[in-house]
Structures are given as structure tokens and as C-alpha cells.
Amino acid sequence: xxxxxxxxxxxxxxxxIIIALIIIVSIIVSNYRIVREKNNAAEVxxxxxxxxxxxxxxxxxxxxxxxxxxxxxxxxxxxxYRNRYQQMGTIKTDSVIKWESHVAEGDSGWACTLYYVVHxxxxxxxxxxxxxxxxxxIKINNYQILKQ
Numbered sequence: 001x002x003x004x005x006x007x008x009x010x011x012x013x014x015x016x017i018i019i020a021l022i023i024i025v026s027i028i029v030s031n032y033r034i035v036r037e038k039n040n041a042a043e044v045x046x047x048x049x050x051x052x053x054x055x056x057x058x059x060x061x062x063x064x065x066x067x068x069x070x071x072x073x074x075x076x077x078x079x080x081y082r083n084r085y086q087q088m089g090t091i092k093t094d095s096v097i098k099w100e101s102h103v104a105e106g107d108s109g110w111a112c113t114l115y116y117v118v119h120x121x122x123x124x125x126x127x128x129x130x131x132x133x134x135x136x137x138i139k140i141n142n143y144q145i146l147k148q
Contacts, residue, residue: 034101037101037110037112037138038099038101038112038114041099041112041114041131041138042099042114043138044063044131044139044140045096045114045116045129045131047063048060048063048129048140048143049091049094049116049118051063052081052091053090053091055085057077057078057081057082058074058078060081061074061077063139063140064139064140064141065134065139065140065141066134067141068139068140068141068142068143084120084145087122088120088121088122088123088125089120089121089122089123090121091118091119091120092119092120092121093118093119094116094117094118094119094127095116095117096114096115096116097115097116097117097126098114098115099112099113099114099115100112100113110132110133111130111131111132111141112130112131112132112138113131114128114129114130114131115127115128115146116128116129125145125146126145126146127143127144127145127146128142128143128144128146129142129143130142130143
């Protein structure tokens with residue numbers, strides 16, 4: 001093969017090859033960051049469920065963002081926790097069935113929503129936890145029991 005032809009092709013498409021490589025590397029780095037953040041968010045959610053399993057409801061509040069805590073009536077939330085325990089029993093297992101990462105408003109610019117199926121001793125519930133960054137740590141920004 002004639003190396004002159006290869007050199008001409010290289011010279012003609014060099015900039016396109018460099019741009020394509022930059023885009024590919026950017027996508028890989030971005031996906032790695034998203035998956036890493038999702039795993040960090042899952043660790044916070046796992047801590048949340050561990051605290052619920054232990055029945056230490058007051059310690060769940062340290063995992064919440066300031067904005068989520070500000071609108072929260074802790075006495076009402078404690079009653080919700082207790083009522084669920086009475087109606088559903090203890091948490092046996094919890095597992096992520098779906099997760100979404102998206103751009104969020106605010107300082108972090110990032111949020112992750114984890115959808116869980118939670119098996120209690122008396123039944124199963126689908127639950128959703130949304131997490132976002134606050135002061136370089138991941139916190140729970142929303143927690144909901146989804147309709148069955």
C-alpha cells in the first residue's frame with residue numbers, strides 16, 4: 001500500500017479524528033462519573049434503610065438535605081415510620097429496581113432517583129428516594145412510598 005495515500009487521508013481527516021477521540025473520552029468520563037455518583041447515592045440510601053431497620057428513626061434526618069428537612073414535621077414523620085412498622089412489619093430486604101440520574105437545579109447540578117422494592121414481613125412496597133449533593137456530600141432530597 002502506498003504510504004502517500006495514507007498520509008493524505010491522515011492529513012485530511014486529522015482534525016475529525018481528534019474531535020471524535022475527544023468526544024469519546026468525554027462520554028466515557030461522564031458515564032464513569034454518573035455511575036460513581038449513583039453508587040455513592042446508593043450507599044446513602046442503604047444507610048437510610050439500615051437506620052429504618054434498626055428503628056432509630058431520628059437518625060434518618062441527618063441524611064436529609066436542608067431543604068427537605070426544612071419542610072418536614074419530624075413528629076409526623078416519626079408517626080409515619082411507626083405506622084408503617086405496625087402495618088407492614090419489619091424490613092426484610094430492599095433492592096434498587098431502577099435508577100435515574102439527571103441534572104438538578106441548585107448548587108450540585110446533579111440528582112439521582114433510586115426506585116426500591118422493599119419487602120416487609122407483612123407485604124411489599126415500592127419506594128422512591130431522590131438524592132442530591134449538598135456541601136460535597138450526598139443527601140436525601142425526597143422520600144416517597146409509591147402507590148401500589
